Amino acid sequence: MISYVIRRLLWSLPVLFLIVLVTFLLAKALPGGPFDRVGDKSLPESIRVAIEKKYNLDKPLVTQFGLYIRDLVINGDLGPSYSYRNRTVNDLISETLPISAQIGILSVLLGAIIGLPAGIFGALRRNTWVDYLSSFIAVLGLSVPNLVLAPLLIYLFSVKLGWFPAARWGVNYKELYFGFIPPMTADFWSHAALPVITLGTGISATFARLSRASLLQTIREDYIRTARSKGLTQTTTIVRHALRNSMIPVVTILGPLLAGILTGTFIVEFVFGIPGMGDFFITSVNNRDYPIILGSTLVFAIFLVLGNIMVDIMYAWMDPRIRFD
């Protein structure tokens, strides 16, 4: 197992390199540059040239990429930001990533707490009102866009009822333990409530649907029938045998889901005014802020690779027939 993990980690290095390389090339292929204009104003050619020189943008692409990789590998330096001129990408990511990750982790937890039981009960009570209700709610959760849900929640629970703050995140990056773990204050939880509910509903719906479908399938497997015929109770059978196996498809989506959600969700961050990575990334594409584009892509990719390795390990854990040799 250890050697498998190491092998996978080694494999991921060229993958990461390729991601950075291709993102770099595509970002450069986008029309427009970071210093063409200020607001609506076009900058005189001489200004653009002077600024681009400072950031090595006048050099050939190969040199630019080489310099980037050199700084990245030797110093772990993701470069300066072009749009936040006094900041480095390392700073920006270390400030925004923990916040996004907190929203993400809480949302996935909420999604699992609601979604998995809903899906499992739906499957066990197939075609009863429990099933229909949980299906209906799950689909509803999936199909109400966050763009509608977020302002609706703000209006109801903040403006009208005054239960939760309307916006922002309860802690900032200076208050985190180890630069990552938030202090669990009341302020933190009250600020977290609405954004996490917004994101969590969609995730719980995904979990519910997948776990229901998968459990239904597993229940019909022969070994479950065998278990039942051995005289085990329904509950024992489900818990001991069916559940674990039925979680494989759920786990499959967990990797990409985690990577996507840990590195920020643009709409929720935008509507709630939360300084996370999603917002930064979208803005950086618009600004042609290449170092931020590359930096956030790299972080996303690292999470994704780790997430997928984790998923494959969990496969093996849940289904002993899968081996990694």
Add this chain to the structure above:
Amino acid sequence: MQKKRISLLMLFLVMTLVMAACAAPMAAPGAADTSSDGAAAVASDPVTLDINLGTEPPSLDPSLGTDTTSISVINETFLGLTELDPDTQKAGPELAKDWSISDDGLTYTFNLRTDVPWVQVKDGEVVETGMMVTAGDVAYGLKRTCNAETASDYAYVLYIVAGCEAANTGEGSVDDVAVNAVDDATLEITLNYPASFFEQIASMWIMRPMPQSVIEEYGDAWTEPENIVTNGPFALSEWIHGDSLQMIRNPFWYGWEEMGDVVGNIEVINGVMIEEVSTAFALYENNEIDTSGVPLEMMDLALAGEYGDEFVIAPSNCTYYYGFITQKPEVSDPRVRRALSMAVDRQTLADDILKGGQIPANTFTNPLNFGSPAGDPDIAPWAMTEAQGGTGYAAAVEMAKALMEEAGYPGGAGLSLTLAHNVSESHATIAQAIQAMWQEAFPDIEVVIETQEWGVYLDSLDHDAPLEGKPDVYRLGWCQDYPHANNWIHEVFNPTQGANVPMLSMDDPIVGDLVKQFNDDTIAAQTASEDEQLALYKDAEKLFVDDIAAIIPIYYYTTVAVTKPWVTRLYSDDKYYYRWSVDEAAKEAAR
């Protein structure tokens, strides 16, 4: 199985380590105890103004600021040589007590105050650094902006200072920029050509005094609150990137005593960074911020009096316009361009779509600038309502129809246009409204709207971009850098020296002569007397907007804001927070 679980645990550990590696060295939790929202206050709380900055300020470095958020903070923390009067936009004294201009109009001599200390924030208190602001600091700041190493976007505004352009392009030395600190209190600046608007440029953020020793010590990080040294009415005490920023009153600023009733009573300014206006508005309704913009959707309620006196519409120094790429065959005929401009019902757009009291525009230069002939019925009267002294829309449409027929497109038949705008909900709404207006006036016209991502859009408007990839009609806006027509009609549209996106050419077979006259007008205005400037700018605007019809001026911006009754404030574009007041008792009572 046990072994597998342990591996899993290790994997989590690895992930945590990766996260930790990305993380910055943290401050002790609890050290930043200034709670991120206005938590329960105690009786001895300072007078606090809570505002929404809108975005993270991209840079608080005066040489590098380009956007309104950054500049609004820079304005409070760094003093300018001159300061613009919020009402008249004329340059008055600030760091410079007074100034004189040489007879040839080229050399400005500023006499500076000597009682302005550099201050910084230590443990939540503003303290003096022991250094005073000198003419040398201003000279350093100006040269730093010109320096190619600094890579300032706005350096081009200072190209008017002799030697700045050469320093910026690397052809000359920074030492040769013609700014000279004669002594600590006297500063001499020499220009390339006489320009009455230089007093206004002298108020801009790019030529503020800057603390050389601090900048050299901390490099790019010098604008962080723990490093920065400032001299304005407020000092930066906290900056949580992307989330909030705090400024506290600088008691060593001379104005608090000297300026009497003009200054306000604010001791702390808390700025949050919420991009989405609807969310900011919700914060306002929850009494978490004292002032906010108003989302378009709430305008009907606001106009109906829902927010009473809290709701104010004030003019803003920006103009929204559509331009023509005059070399595209579809719009190469000035009659077509004029007809299209006439057929835009600006008042309806303002009343029914934008709802923010926007003013129909008949010129490019916003009325808040010196030299603007806005509202003059000699220029494009068809753009104005009868109440404004124009022809009104009904008459304008008739003229438009006649012109279109004359140009060979009766009812718009045979005319197929592409109208491009960059991505934005409000641009899209305006474009669809104008498309509908054109379709109404010219039933057979074909108008295709294209939305493009900002960078792609700007790239397609570039002079070097292929003509076939350009739209016939494009959208842009312009806001002042300094309130003078030169910053508008000349810098943006002069065919030989300006940006000239419409690609006006003196070789144009139909309007070439007019283009030449327009070109000469705005150049001549740069060195003319004030009276002559007014005449020249009027002539230039008439040529540009009416005769050549290179753009469709649509409306002059307004600022729409709601402000809590306990705040006394100004509504100008520049905020002048130091002049605002908060009735802290009333504010506490409301919370």
Add this chain to the structure above:
Amino acid sequence: MAAGALSLKPSEDITERKGRSPLGDAVQQLLKNKIAVAGLIFIVTLILLAIFAELVSPHPYDGANFKLTDEPPMTRAEDGRLFLLGTDELGRDVLSRTIYGARISLGVAFVASFVSLIIGIIYGLVSGFGSATRDNLMMRVVDFLYGFPFIIFIILVQVVVKAYSAREDTSGGPWGLILHADKASGGILIMFVAIGLISWLGMARITRGQTLGYKNKEFVEAAHAVGNRNGRIIWKHILPNILGPCIVYETLGIPGYILTESFLSFIGLGVNPPTPSWGIMISESVGSLRTAPWEVFVPASALTLTVLAFNFLGDGLRDAFDPRLRGES
């Protein structure tokens, strides 16, 4: 399952269903499921509405009535025209725009899921069924594509298409035809394909995960043992088993595609105005939640109902195609 096919799977199904085609079975099974049929009927109705939008919608989707902006449902104009579900910020009929908007949302649902299903299943099967090395290599390619910021990809696609359509305005041929169709769809057809091209990755991972699960099952090993070729094993034994979860995943994906369209509209990479899509209608009017809620709720309800219908249909399909669930519901 064709009669006489050798299968050692000890399943009761085979003997019961000899002589009937799997497809016929599935259809029969599907028709028994009332709620799936309801979903199907809804979707078919919607498709018809979308196709015949010109005939059924009471008003045009474009134009503007400046005196009739933000009017609530059941507003009657002075000239007697009735706006059943109210008007939007430009005075256009919300109902008509919603009907036309179905074109975009259904378009993205079908095109993207078709592209993603085909590519994803083939890729996943080949990866999961192959040797460990091939599997590893193919999954790293998926990792690579996954890690990719798709917004940049979408912007680039948009730019390239625009550049081409500016240049090749008059040209015929298939490319010209595609560009023409793209223009007619408000510049979003190619975006559909692009969304599909991005979305097959999840499908591939699901398929591969499922394939891995079945690869070592007794009946597959048995099929190997009696000398079946890989292609036949995949087609006869693995595909029918994994198709269920794949279809469920795909119906789960459809809301994703429809929402991706609305997300792209929100950040401004969607259709060109005034072409309506539900996504753009929602993102344009979401601020009016408090003042003109119909502008949001009408397209949002249309979207929700559609997604609901796709899910019920998807469930029904899964049950119908999964041999082990037959006859039990």
